[in-house]
Amino acid sequence: MTDSSSSKENQNPKESPKKKRGFIDIFLNILEKGGNALPHPATLFALFALSVLVMSAVGFFLSWDATHPATGEVIEVKNLLSGEGITLIIEEMVNNFTGFAPLGVVLVAMLGIGIAETSGLIGAFIRLLVLSAPKKILTFVIVLTGILANAASDIGYVLLIPLAGVIFQAMGRHPFVGMAAAFAGVSGGFSANVIIGSIDPLLAGLSEEAAHILDESYHVNPTANYYFMVASTFLVAFLGTWITEKIVEPRFGKYNGDVEKEKIEPLNKKEKKGLLWSLAVLAGWIILVLSGLLPEGGILRGSDGGLITSPVITGIIAFLFLVSATMGIVYGAINGVFKNDTDVANGMAISLKTLSHYLVLVFFAAQFVAYFRWSNLGLILAITGAETLVSANMGVIPLMIMFVMLAALINMLMGSASAKWAIMAPIFVPIFMILGYSPELSQAVFRIGDSVTNIISPMMSFFALIIAYFQKYDKNAGMGTIIATMIPYSIAFFIGWSILLIIWILTGLPLGPGAEMFYDMSSATGG
Numbered sequence: 001m002t003d004s005s006s007s008k009e010n011q012n013p014k015e016s017p018k019k020k021r022g023f024i025d026i027f028l029n030i031l032e033k034g035g036n037a038l039p040h041p042a043t044l045f046a047l048f049a050l051s052v053l054v055m056s057a058v059g060f061f062l063s064w065d066a067t068h069p070a071t072g073e074v075i076e077v078k079n080l081l082s083g084e085g086i087t088l089i090i091e092e093m094v095n096n097f098t099g100f101a102p103l104g105v106v107l108v109a110m111l112g113i114g115i116a117e118t119s120g121l122i123g124a125f126i127r128l129l130v131l132s133a134p135k136k137i138l139t140f141v142i143v144l145t146g147i148l149a150n151a152a153s154d155i156g157y158v159l160l161i162p163l164a165g166v167i168f169q170a171m172g173r174h175p176f177v178g179m180a181a182a183f184a185g186v187s188g189g190f191s192a193n194v195i196i197g198s199i200d201p202l203l204a205g206l207s208e209e210a211a212h213i214l215d216e217s218y219h220v221n222p223t224a225n226y227y228f229m230v231a232s233t234f235l236v237a238f239l240g241t242w243i244t245e246k247i248v249e250p251r252f253g254k255y256n257g258d259v260e261k262e263k264i265e266p267l268n269k270k271e272k273k274g275l276l277w278s279l280a281v282l283a284g285w286i287i288l289v290l291s292g293l294l295p296e297g298g299i300l301r302g303s304d305g306g307l308i309t310s311p312v313i314t315g316i317i318a319f320l321f322l323v324s325a326t327m328g329i330v331y332g333a334i335n336g337v338f339k340n341d342t343d344v345a346n347g348m349a350i351s352l353k354t355l356s357h358y359l360v361l362v363f364f365a366a367q368f369v370a371y372f373r374w375s376n377l378g379l380i381l382a383i384t385g386a387e388t389l390v391s392a393n394m395g396v397i398p399l400m401i402m403f404v405m406l407a408a409l410i411n412m413l414m415g416s417a418s419a420k421w422a423i424m425a426p427i428f429v430p431i432f433m434i435l436g437y438s439p440e441l442s443q444a445v446f447r448i449g450d451s452v453t454n455i456i457s458p459m460m461s462f463f464a465l466i467i468a469y470f471q472k473y474d475k476n477a478g479m480g481t482i483i484a485t486m487i488p489y490s491i492a493f494f495i496g497w498s499i500l501l502i503i504w505i506l507t508g509l510p511l512g513p514g515a516e517m518f519y520d521m522s523s524a525t526g527g
Contacts, residue, residue, distance in 0.1 A: 045364035048423070049371050053089075056080040056375035066383035075383070078375050088374065093367065100209070100366035107355070109201055112321035112328075114351020115344060119332030121278055122149075123159055124271050131266060135171065139181050142167075143240035146185020147192050147233050150199075156186035157462045162469050169259070174252040175473045176485065177244060183466060184240040184489040187454040190417070191447035192232035196222055199417060201317050203443055206421045209369050210429035211439040213378040222316050224440040225447065226512040228504060235500055239492045247488045257473050274334035278327040285323050365422040378426045383434060396437065397502055400445045403428065404498060407449025412457045417450050433519045440515040448501060452494040455486040 039047065059077030066075050079085055097103070116122050142164050149156030161182045168178025190199070201222040211218040267275065289312055292300030302310045312319060328347070332338030338347070372378040394402075410420055424446060432442045454460050463482070470477040510516055 042360045042364050044419070045361065045368045045422070049364060049368040052368065052371040052375055052377060053080050053085075055377060056085070056371070057082075059375070059377060059380075064380060066380040075376050075379050077377060077380065080371060080375050085374070089367075089371070092370065096366040096370040097363050100205070100362055100369070103205075103359075103362055103366075107352070108321050109197075109317050110351045110355060111348045112324035113197075114349075115332070115347045116324040116328035118347035118350055119328040119337050120271075120335060121274070121328050121331040124267055124275055124331070127163070128267055128275065131167075138167070138171070139244050140237060140241040142178060142181045143185040143189070143244070144233070144237040146182045146187075147189035147236060148195060150186055150190050150193060150197060156182070157465060160186060161466065162472075165469060165473065169255060169473075172254070174249065174255045175259075176252050176255075176470060176477075176481075177249045179466075179469055180248050180485050180489070181240060181244045183455055183486065184243070184493075185237070187460065187462070188240065188451055188486075188489050188493050189233070189236040190454055191225075191444075191451040192229055192236045194230050194233050196226065196316055196320060200225070202418050203421055203447070206369075206418065206425045207429055207439045207443045209373075210378075210425035211433065213373050213426060214430045214433050218439065220439050220443070221512065221515065223512045224515045225444045226515075227509065228444050228500075228511045231500060231504075232497065235496055236493060239496045240489060243488045243492050248485060251485075255473065259473050270335050274331040277334060278331045281327050281330050282323065285319075285326070289319070361419060365419070369422065369426055372426045378430060381427060381431075396505055399435075400441075400501060400505065401498055403442075403445050404449040404452075404494070404501070407446045408453040408494065409449075411450050411453045417447075420450060421446060434521060436518055436521065438511075438516055438519040440511045441517050444511050445501065448494075448497045452490050452497065456483050456490050 056077055057079050060079035060082075064077045067073070080089065142160075146156050146160055146164075149160050161179050164178035164182035165175035166178075169175040204220045204222045204224050207224070208218065208220040211220060289300060292298045293310060293312060297305070300310055300312055329338060329344055332343070332347070338344050407420070407424070410424070421443075425442070428446075429439045429442045433439065457463065463479075466482055467477065467479060470481055474481075504511070505517065508517060
């Protein structure tokens with residue numbers, strides 16, 4: 001099922017490639033037209049915000065209400081198109097934007113990661129990791145590196161995927177196979193990592209905003225899914241390796257195209273020196289943190305003397321900024337990339353330029369979330385939705401698997417993880433809280449669904465770039481090539497991740513530091 005001429009030798013001559021391509025093209029055209037028919041995400045949130053205003057007026061006049069399951073209070077819809085509502089909208093517009101939970105943490109995280117990326121530190125680390133891997137575990141290293149790379153914004157897409165194609169071709173293997181393995185790690189493993197990345201505080205902030213609809217005191221840490229992410233990292237890496245070597249590589253065989261092998265330059269002396277000194281800086285930070293955490297009464301312990309309430313956990317973004325920034329500065333200074341403070345500041349500015357579209361999106365998303373909360377529509381919808389699910393007598397496992405499938409389906413038509421979660425979180429987080437499941441669990445389940453279809457979604461922002469990478473080696477490669485190549489990964493990740501989720505639920509393991517799986521409604525302070 002591929003439209004790649006390079007794989008014709010692997011097709012059954014009795015089968016009709018034309019017919020298969022036609023089916024794939026029809027399917028993809030439907031997806032592409034459906035996705036393109038959607039407005040820009042910022043426009044979408046503006047429309048959602050306007051619809052909430054209208055629905056608040058309709059709900060007010062129709063006397064929509066629900067009984068709060070924790071307090072017994074009758075929750076009524078507030079009309080935001082009234083004089084009081086319009087005044088609130090105007091006066092709080094700026095505060096909605098600047099006070100939006102994900103905004104500050106994402107900006108701070110990207111400042112530090114931007115220094116590390118523009119200095120060349122992240123690129124050098126990826127080259128070293130891939131080039132030093134033994135041939136027998138090269139595929140595993142490629143997939144694992146892809147997963148790790150997604151912590152550093154878009155570096156996996158722009159550096160690792162094309163580099164994997166070059167590496168595989170240099171070793172006599174098909175470049176499509178290397179790029180597929182890297183793509184599976186970078187995009188299919190988007191919700192797995194052993195490192196806290198910029199997406200973690202972003203999603204956690206959205207989860208927290210959604211939780212405040214029901215419980216104003218609830219806090220979601222960026223480390224909310226960390227334990228589950230770590231376990232998922234190795235699951236995805238092993239599954240990705242198995243699919244690559246057992247299913248994908250046999251389909252393509254050897255590469256017989258016209259593209260000549262490229263030589264991958266190893267790290268030079270300056271790069272090695274910079275990397276060593278950067279690792280020394282990292283070691284210094286680890287020693288510093290441990291010295292403040294391990295002793296009883298350590299200065300980095302929480303106010304109650306605990307580790308979970310430590311500023312290392314609650315302020316993980318500050319540490320991410322400090323560590324990545326100092327490592328990047330040292331590497332950049334040694335390699336001559338950073339000659340003065342202006343170069344460092346420019347590196348930070350470059351990283352923020354990539355967030356310009358995000359800032360526009362956040363402005364409208366913040367208004368939508370605020371209106372949803374003010375109107376009480378979110379709370380009423382959560383209560384009625386929870387009552388419906390309770391009456392359906394559906395267990396937690398079927399419920400969560402269905403939520404994975406819903407997130408995966410929506411991902412086929414909307415690429416941005418933050419945009420999807422900004423829409424879904426205000427609805428599903430409170431519903432699951434009422435049912436007794438924590439916002440951290442809702443977020444983890446969403447992230448599974450959001451990841452497994454990334455690699456087959458034409459709406460994924462880098463999908464066109466992936467096609468261009470493939471066309472370097474075969475000009476006839478198109479979306480059908482990508483989809484047919486990546487579908488086995490998508491299916492395997494869905495099955496494997498769902499099994500891991502079921503195991504996690506049955507054992508009741510925490511999802512992250514201080515992030516339990518269940519929520520007690522009696523602790524709600526009201527939205």
